[in-house]
Amino acid sequence: MKLLKLIVFFASLFPFITACGQSHNKSFTREDSLRGRITPEREWWDLKYYELRVKVTPTEKAIAGSTTVFYEVLKPYQIIQIDLQPPLQIEKVTQDGQELSFKKDGANAYMISLKKAQVKGKNESIVVTYSGRPIVAKRPPWDGGFQWVKDKAGNDFVATSCQGLGSSAWWPCKDHMYDECDSMLISITVPKNLTDISNGRLRKTTENADGTKTFDWFVKNPINNYGVNVNIGNYVHFGEIYDGEKGKLAMDYYVLPENLEKAKEQFKQAGMMMKAFEHWFGPYPFYEDGYKLVEVPYLGMEHQSSVTYGNKYQNGYLGRDLSGTGWGLKWDFIIIHESGHEWFANNITYKDVADMWIHESFTNYSESLYTEYYFGKKAASEYVIGTRKGIRNDIPIIGSYDVNKSGSGDMYPKGGNMLHTIRQILNNDDKWRQILRGLNKTFYHQTVTTQQIEDYLSKNVGRDLDKVFDQYLRDVRIPVLEYSVEKNKISYRWSNCVEGFDMPVKVMVDGGKEEFIYPTTTWKTMKGKSELKVDENFYVTTKSVSK
Numbered sequence: 001m002k003l004l005k006l007i008v009f010f011a012s013l014f015p016f017i018t019a020c021g022q023s024h025n026k027s028f029t030r031e032d033s034l035r036g037r038i039t040p041e042r043e044w045w046d047l048k049y050y051e052l053r054v055k056v057t058p059t060e061k062a063i064a065g066s067t068t069v070f071y072e073v074l075k076p077y078q079i080i081q082i083d084l085q086p087p088l089q090i091e092k093v094t095q096d097g098q099e100l101s102f103k104k105d106g107a108n109a110y111m112i113s114l115k116k117a118q119v120k121g122k123n124e125s126i127v128v129t130y131s132g133r134p135i136v137a138k139r140p141p142w143d144g145g146f147q148w149v150k151d152k153a154g155n156d157f158v159a160t161s162c163q164g165l166g167s168s169a170w171w172p173c174k175d176h177m178y179d180e181c182d183s184m185l186i187s188i189t190v191p192k193n194l195t196d197i198s199n200g201r202l203r204k205t206t207e208n209a210d211g212t213k214t215f216d217w218f219v220k221n222p223i224n225n226y227g228v229n230v231n232i233g234n235y236v237h238f239g240e241i242y243d244g245e246k247g248k249l250a251m252d253y254y255v256l257p258e259n260l261e262k263a264k265e266q267f268k269q270a271g272m273m274m275k276a277f278e279h280w281f282g283p284y285p286f287y288e289d290g291y292k293l294v295e296v297p298y299l300g301m302e303h304q305s306s307v308t309y310g311n312k313y314q315n316g317y318l319g320r321d322l323s324g325t326g327w328g329l330k331w332d333f334i335i336i337h338e339s340g341h342e343w344f345a346n347n348i349t350y351k352d353v354a355d356m357w358i359h360e361s362f363t364n365y366s367e368s369l370y371t372e373y374y375f376g377k378k379a380a381s382e383y384v385i386g387t388r389k390g391i392r393n394d395i396p397i398i399g400s401y402d403v404n405k406s407g408s409g410d411m412y413p414k415g416g417n418m419l420h421t422i423r424q425i426l427n428n429d430d431k432w433r434q435i436l437r438g439l440n441k442t443f444y445h446q447t448v449t450t451q452q453i454e455d456y457l458s459k460n461v462g463r464d465l466d467k468v469f470d471q472y473l474r475d476v477r478i479p480v481l482e483y484s485v486e487k488n489k490i491s492y493r494w495s496n497c498v499e500g501f502d503m504p505v506k507v508m509v510d511g512g513k514e515e516f517i518y519p520t521t522t523w524k525t526m527k528g529k530s531e532l533k534v535d536e537n538f539y540v541t542t543k544s545v546s547k
Helices: 002-012 030-036 257-266 268-281 333-340 357-375 377-390 413-426 429-442 450-461 466-473
Strands: 045-057 062-073 079-083 089-095 102-105 109-113 123-132 145-150 156-161 183-191 195-197 201-207 212-219 231-233 236-244 247-255 291-295 307-309 348-350 446-448 480-485 489-495 505-509 514-517 524-527 532-534 541-544
Touching: 030 079, 079 123, 089 109, 183 195, 195 212, 236 257, 236 268, 247 257, 247 268, 257 268, 268 291, 268 333, 268 357, 268 429, 291 333, 307 333, 333 357, 348 357, 357 377, 357 413, 357 450, 377 413, 413 429, 413 450, 413 466, 429 450, 450 466, 480 532, 532 541
Parallel strands: 045 183, 247 291, 291 307, 348 446, 480 541
Antiparallel strands: 045 062, 062 123, 079 109, 089 123, 102 109, 145 156, 156 231, 183 212, 195 231, 201 212, 236 247, 480 489, 489 524, 505 514, 505 532
16 A cells, blocks of 8 residues: 555656656657757857837737847847747847848747848847737646636736746747846736736836736846746735845745735745755855745746745645655745755756756755755755655656757756765765855856766866766666675675766675775675675665676
C-alpha cells in the first residue's frame, strides 16, 4: 500500500517534473530554428529598451497595442526579425513615421524590411502595432498564454504565463533569451474596476474617458522576455519594507480580498525567504524594481520583481512534500522556489533554453538551502536526498541548442543533487556559500552559457569538474562505485559512467571514520576487511562485485 501511495504521489507531480523536458526524439524544423537560433535578422542589433502598450478587453478575450523596440545597430543590415504568435497579428510597423513592409517566415517570425540605412553604432527604433485574441493557456504555467477566469465575486481574473511558449504568445518582441532589454515600460489598460500588476514599480495610473484605467509600470533593470507579465484582478494590497543587504527593499503583496487575512499570515515567509537567500546568494538583484508577490489563478511563476502565487495559502507544493521527508511541509513551495529564481533565472539567465538547468537546478537546490538556513544542515540534506525519488534519468538534462529545446525535467531534482554533490567534493561550507554569492556577483544581470557556469565552478572549487558535469548533465547513468574485498584489501573503481570519470567521494571503510577516496575507472586498492559505504550526500550508488 505504501508503494502504491508513493507511485500515485509522484504521478501527481508529473506535470511539474516534466514541465521543461520532453522526448529528444524529435525532428527539428525551420520553425524551431527561427525561434531558437540567433538568426542573421537578430544578430545585427542589440536590444536596448521596450515600450509595451497593451489594452486588455476581458469580455472579448482580446488584446491590442504596440511594442516600440529601441535598439543599437551592431552592423549594417536591412531586415529585422520580430516574433509574434498567431492568432495575434502584426497590423503595421513604422520607423521614424514611415510605414515598413514585412513578410512572415513560418508561423511566428516576421521579417521587416527597413527603409532607412542602418549604420553601425546608431540607436534606432521601430513601432510594431498588433491585435487579436492571444493563445489561451491550456495548463498554465506549463502550457501557457493568457488565462481568462472569474474570481468568486464574478470579477475578471486574468493572468499571463509563457516561459515555455514564449513571450511572443502575447506581445511582439525579440523572442530569444540571449538579448535582454536594459529597461522597459509596461503600460496596461484594463476595465476601470480592475487593477493591473506588472513588473517593476508603478509610475502612474490614468483614468480614461472610455471606462478604462491605464497602469504604467517601469522596470529599471534588464529583464528576460518571459519574465514580463500581466496580472489583472480586483486586487487589494499590503506590504512591508525589508532591511536588506543593499538597504531598504519594498516588498508588496497583491491578493484577492477574500484571501487577505490568509495572505498576511502566509506571506510572512517572503521576508524569511529574502533573509535566507541574501545570506546564500548575495543581495536581491532588483532593489530598484522592488519585490512583489501577486496572487494568480494558476500555480505560480518566477516573473521578475512580480513573482506570481497560486499555491492556495498552504505549505508544501499544493500541500504535498516533494521530498517525502516532511521538511517540504515546513515552508510554502511557490514562495520559496519561484522567489529563488530571482537570483537564478532573472539575475543569471540562460542564453539558450537548452541550458535551462542553470535556472532550475540552482533553484531546486535553493529549496534545500532555505531549509538549511532555518532547520539545519541535516534537515537540508534529508530534503535534497529525498527529492531523488522524482528523478527519472530518461534523457540528458541539457537539451538541443539553437532549436528552442530544453532537456529533461530531471534538471530540477537531479540538478539539485548534482550541486549538492559538488558541495560535498568541495568540503568547505563557507567557501561554498561564497561561490554561490560569487556567481550572482560575477554574472550579475547577464545571460550565460553552461560553459561559463561550469568553468566558474571548476575554478572556484579548485578542481576540474568537467567529467562531473558530463556525467550528470549530458548522461543519464548514475555512477556506480564498485568494490571488491579480498585478503584485507578493498579494490574500487567507478563504473556506469562517462569515460575518464574521476570524482572524489567520501566513504566509510568497515564502519570507521569518513574519508575521501579518489576513484577512477581503473581499479585502485586500499586497506579494508569487509565494506565500503559511500556518504549518501553524494548522488551515486555502490555495488559489491567479484573481481
